Amino acid sequence: MIRTLRFTVRTRGRTDIVDITSQVASAVRGSGVATVFVSGSTAGLTTIENEPGLLEDLREAFERIAPSSRRYHHAETAGDDNGVAHVRAAMLGPSLTVPFADGRLLLGTWQQIVLVDFDTRPRTREITVQLVGE
Amino acid sequence: MIRTLRFTVRTRGRTDIVDITSQVASAVRGSGVATVFVSGSTAGLTTIENEPGLLEDLREAFERIAPSSRRYHHAETAGDDNGVAHVRAAMLGPSLTVPFADGRLLLGTWQQIVLVDFDTRPRTREITVQLVGE
Amino acid sequence: MIRTLRFTVRTRGRTDIVDITSQVASAVRGSGVATVFVSGSTAGLTTIENEPGLLEDLREAFERIAPSSRRYHHAETAGDDNGVAHVRAAMLGPSLTVPFADGRLLLGTWQQIVLVDFDTRPRTREITVQLVGE
Numbered sequence: 001m002i003r004t005l006r007f008t009v010r011t012r013g014r015t016d017i018v019d020i021t022s023q024v025a026s027a028v029r030g031s032g033v034a035t036v037f038v039s040g041s042t043a044g045l046t047t048i049e050n051e052p053g054l055l056e057d058l059r060e061a062f063e064r065i066a067p068s069s070r071r072y073h074h075a076e077t078a079g080d081d082n083g084v085a086h087v088r089a090a091m092l093g094p095s096l097t098v099p100f101a102d103g104r105l106l107l108g109t110w111q112q113i114v115l116v117d118f119d120t121r122p123r124t125r126e127i128t129v130q131l132v133g134e
Numbered sequence: 135m136i137r138t139l140r141f142t143v144r145t146r147g148r149t150d151i152v153d154i155t156s157q158v159a160s161a162v163r164g165s166g167v168a169t170v171f172v173s174g175s176t177a178g179l180t181t182i183e184n185e186p187g188l189l190e191d192l193r194e195a196f197e198r199i200a201p202s203s204r205r206y207h208h209a210e211t212a213g214d215d216n217g218v219a220h221v222r223a224a225m226l227g228p229s230l231t232v233p234f235a236d237g238r239l240l241l242g243t244w245q246q247i248v249l250v251d252f253d254t255r256p257r258t259r260e261i262t263v264q265l266v267g268e
Numbered sequence: 269m270i271r272t273l274r275f276t277v278r279t280r281g282r283t284d285i286v287d288i289t290s291q292v293a294s295a296v297r298g299s300g301v302a303t304v305f306v307s308g309s310t311a312g313l314t315t316i317e318n319e320p321g322l323l324e325d326l327r328e329a330f331e332r333i334a335p336s337s338r339r340y341h342h343a344e345t346a347g348d349d350n351g352v353a354h355v356r357a358a359m360l361g362p363s364l365t366v367p368f369a370d371g372r373l374l375l376g377t378w379q380q381i382v383l384v385d386f387d388t389r390p391r392t393r394e395i396t397v398q399l400v401g402e
Contacts, residue, residue: 002300002402004369032136033169033264035301035365040376041317048224049175053211061200061221066329077321087329090316094379095365097169097229099264101138106262108174111228128374130301130367132266132400134136166270167303167398182358183309187345195334195355231303231363233398235272240396242308245362266400268270 003027005129011043011117015059015088019050021113024098024105024129031101032133037094039126042085042119044092049110062088062118085118092116100133137161139263145177145251149193149222153184155247158232158239158263165235166267171228173260176219176253178226183244196222196252219252226250234267271295273397279311279385283327283356287318289381292366292373292397299369300401305362307394310353310387312360317378330356330386353386360384368401 005027009018024036038045048058065088072083096113099106107113117123139161143152158170172179182192199222206217230247233240241247251257273295277286292304306313316326333356340351364381367374375381385391 002400004299004367031138033266035367037365037367037374039374039379041315041379046224047175047228049212049220051208051212053207053209054217054220056207057200057217057221058224061225065199065333066325073321073324074319075321078317078319083322083325086317086322087325090314090326091329091360092225093227093361093364094315096227097171097231097365099138099169099171099262106171106173106260108260111173111175126374126376128367132136132301165272167400180358181309181362183346183354185342185346187341187343188351188354190341191334191351191355192358195359199333226359227361230361231305231365233272233303233305233396240305240307240394242394245307245309266270 001133003131007127009115009125009127011123011125013117013119013121013123015062016117017055018115019112020115024113027129028100028105029103030133032131034098034100035130036096037128038115042082042089043117043125044089044094045096045115046092047111048114050112082120085120088118135267137265141261143249143259143261145257145259147251147253147255147257149196150251151189152249153246154249158247161263162234162239163237164267166265168232168234169264170230171262172249176216176223177251177259178223178228179230179249180226181245182248184246216254219254222252269401271399275395277383277393277395279391279393281385281387281389281391283330284385285323286383287380288383292381295397296368296373297371298401300399302366302368303398304364305396306383310350310357311385311393312357312362313364313383314360315379316382318380350388353388356386
C-alpha cells in the first residue's frame with residue numbers, strides 16, 4: 001500500500017521553524033514508514049522539541065555553521081542574497097523517514113516534525129508525505 | 135513485505151556513540167530498504183567507521199557546532215540542562231535509510247550504523263527498524 | 269514493486285560535489301519513494317542548487333565544522349589522513365529519500381541530488397537507488 005499526501009505550509013523565512021507533526025500524523029493508518037520531503041533547496045526537515053527557547057538555540061547553531069552576515073559566493077555567481085539559506089538547507093537535508101505502527105507515528109514524547117525555512121523571505125512550501133504500509 | 139523490529143540500547147549520554155549495525159543486519163532478509171529511527175529528541179543516527187579516535191573527532195566537531203559550555207535558552211524557558219543535546223540531535227537527524235540485497239546491508243567496509251546519544255545523562259533508547267522488501 | 273539500481277561515480281575527493289540527479293531520475297517509473305544511498309564512510313548525499321559559487325559556499329561551511337588543517341585523532345589511532353572526511357560524512361549522512369509521482373522526482377526547480385565526496389583522494393563511489401512504488 002502506497003499513499004501520497006501533499007500540503008503547503010506558509011513560512012516567514014529566515015530560519016522560521018514550523019511544526020508539521022499533526023499534518024503528517026493525520027495521514028497515517030496501520031503500520032509502515034512515512035517519508036516526509038520538502039521540495040526546494042532553501043528549506044529542510046528534522047525533529048525537535050517545539051519549545052521557543054530551543055528553536056532559538058537551533059537558529060543560533062545555524063548562525064555558527066553558516067552566518068547570516070557572511071558574504072556568499074552565490075551572491076556574485078547567481079545574484080541571489082540567499083546563499084546562507086542554501087548552505088544551511090544542504091546541511092540539514094530535505095528528507096525525513098518516520099516509522100508508524102497501529103496508526104501512530106513512533107515519535108518520542110517531545111519529538112516533533114518540523115520544517116525549517118532558511119530562505120531570506122516568506123515562502124509557501126510544498127511538503128510531500130509518502131506512506132508505505134499495510 | 136513490511137516487517138518491524140524494535141530494540142533498546144543503553145547509553146551513557148554526553149555524545150555517547152553506540153554501534154547498532156549487528157542488530158539492524160540480523161533483521162534483514164532478501165532485498166529492500168531498512169529505515170532506522172530513534173524515538174526521542176536528544177539522540178540521532180548516522181554512519182561512521184567505529185574507531186575510537188574518530189568517534190572522539192566527531193564529538194569535537196559537535197562541540198564546535200553546539201558547545202557544551204554555552205548557556206542555552208532552553209534552560210531558561212524549559213528549565214532543562216540539555217539544550218545542547220536537542221540542538222545536536224536536530225542537526226544530525228533521527229532517521230537513516232539503508233538498502234539491502236541478498237540479505238546483506240549495502241554498507242561500505244568501514245561504514246557502521248551508530249546511535250549518537252547527546253543527552254546529558256544515561257538513557258535507554260528505543261530503536262525501530264522498519265523493513266520494506268521482498 | 270521494488271527495484272534496485274546501482275551505479276558508480278568517479279570523484280576527485282576533497283569535498284568534490286557531483287550532481288547525480290539525472291541517474292536517479294532516469295530510474296523512476298510511476299509513483300513511490302526513491303532511497304538513495306552511498307556506500308562508504310567518507311562521502312554523503314544531500315540536495316543543493318548545482319551552482320559553482322554555492323558549491324564553494326558549502327565547502328567553506330564544512331571547513332568551519334571540520335577544518336582540513338586540524339589534526340584528527342584518527343591519524344594517530346588508525347594512521348589515516350582522512351579523519352576530516354569521516355567527520356564531515358557522518359554529519360551529512362549517507363542516505364536521502366525522495367518521493368516521485370507520475371514518473372517524476374518531486375524536487376524543487378533548483379534542487380539537485382548531489383554526492384559529496386569528502387575523502388582526501390579521488391574515489392570511485394557505489395550509489396544504490398532503491399525504488400518502492402507502484
